[in-house]
Amino acid sequence: MKAIAVTPMMKDSLRIQDQDVPKQARNEILLKVQKVGICGTDRDIISGFYGEAPAGDNYLVLGHESLSRVSELGRSVRGFKKGDLVVPTVRRNCPENCVNCKAGESDMCLTGHYFEHGIKGLHGFAREFAITDASFVVKLPESLSDVGVLLEPMTIVEKGMLQTFLMQKARMKKWKPVKILVLGAGPVGLLATALLRVKGLDVDTVATRSEESLKAKLVEQTGSKYINSKVSPLSSLENKYDIVFELTGNTGVALEAQNLTGVNGVVSYLGVYMHEQETEDAGKIYTNLVLGNRIQFGSVNANKSYFTQGVKDLLAIRKRWNGFLEKMITTSVGIEQFGNAYTPQSQEEIKAVIEFGK
Numbered sequence: 001m002k003a004i005a006v007t008p009m010m011k012d013s014l015r016i017q018d019q020d021v022p023k024q025a026r027n028e029i030l031l032k033v034q035k036v037g038i039c040g041t042d043r044d045i046i047s048g049f050y051g052e053a054p055a056g057d058n059y060l061v062l063g064h065e066s067l068s069r070v071s072e073l074g075r076s077v078r079g080f081k082k083g084d085l086v087v088p089t090v091r092r093n094c095p096e097n098c099v100n101c102k103a104g105e106s107d108m109c110l111t112g113h114y115f116e117h118g119i120k121g122l123h124g125f126a127r128e129f130a131i132t133d134a135s136f137v138v139k140l141p142e143s144l145s146d147v148g149v150l151l152e153p154m155t156i157v158e159k160g161m162l163q164t165f166l167m168q169k170a171r172m173k174k175w176k177p178v179k180i181l182v183l184g185a186g187p188v189g190l191l192a193t194a195l196l197r198v199k200g201l202d203v204d205t206v207a208t209r210s211e212e213s214l215k216a217k218l219v220e221q222t223g224s225k226y227i228n229s230k231v232s233p234l235s236s237l238e239n240k241y242d243i244v245f246e247l248t249g250n251t252g253v254a255l256e257a258q259n260l261t262g263v264n265g266v267v268s269y270l271g272v273y274m275h276e277q278e279t280e281d282a283g284k285i286y287t288n289l290v291l292g293n294r295i296q297f298g299s300v301n302a303n304k305s306y307f308t309q310g311v312k313d314l315l316a317i318r319k320r321w322n323g324f325l326e327k328m329i330t331t332s333v334g335i336e337q338f339g340n341a342y343t344p345q346s347q348e349e350i351k352a353v354i355e356f357g358k
């Protein structure tokens with residue numbers, strides 16, 4: 001069967017590789033992959049910045065955002081049947097099985113020795129068939145067979161949002177967020193915008209595209225305000241937001257983000273940043289944190305509970321805004337055209353998907 005693979009840490013080694021169809025163990029599911037989504041992490045792996053092959057292999061099959069159907073069940077697997085529409089989580093427990101991994105929170109692994117499908121030490125889902133531990137798999141309703149591949153990016157939003165809400169509720173009896181800023185209108189920014197609107201919050205979403213762009217249109221479809229930062233720079237916004245979600249992965253934007261919360265506000269960083277030297281007065285940053293009771297926190301990966309919640313919220317978004325999720329998938333190609341999925345096809349690109357059935 002065909003798999004899309006790289007030699008980790010080797011720039012531009014992306015290729016189609018032949019692999020045997022894997023055989024599921026007792027606790028595993030054999031997945032017939034339907035779709036795989038592409039994100040910045042895949043592009044970073046292709047550029048040779050990171051990625052790790054499974055032990056004993058010198059290549060890594062890509063793909064951590066996926067949608068599959070159950071093909072075969074290991075002997076001890078319960079709760080699934082052949083044909084079920086499913087999405088596996090990305091991360092698996094560390095070999096030490098630290099307290100957090102053991103508690104089902106491998107997204108908060110203490111040792112850093114966790115595995116990630118398609119990223120670190122485990123092959124991913126960008127292949128015709130894949131296997132994974134059934135206890136990390138969630139079922140989706142048939143109505144999400146077209147857009148369920150957006151579930152993994154949705155879980156990044158779910159975790160950032162739940163953790164923000166839990167922290168704020170723990171430290172204030174009457175916390176009631178009103179105004180939220182979302183920095184970035186890529187897939188995660190758009191999903192965050194839509195989910196915050198489902199929750200009835202007032203949202204401003206910032207990106208660099210014009211007011212006529214698809215991103216701007218999608219933001220506006222949810223009733224959020226779209227701000228083109230080329231016209232209204234971040235420095236012109238008032239520092240009044242209860243929560244700022246930073247999703248651009250741009251270091252300069254990240255530094256500005258912490259100036260945009262009101263008192264008791266939170267900045268949730270969900271991007272990954274280049275290690276460049278930025279100059280900013282650290283004293284000002286920390287004084288601003290202290291004098292405003294502010295929080296800044298980072299969040300990566302998501303455990304199964306966020307996938308379960310993400311399914312409900314994808315359904316809620318779909319019910320509220322017809323066509324919103326479908327329009328986010330701007331490129332959809334078959335496996336033979338995989339190169340077109342990993343290289344953005346236009347300025348309007350939001351999410352590129354490879355269809356393994358095509």
Ligand code: BGC
Pocket residue numbers: 039041064090091116119152156300301302
């Ligand atoms: C994935 C996470 C993963 C992270 C770092 C992201 O793109 O969504 O699940 O933990 O990359 O490897």
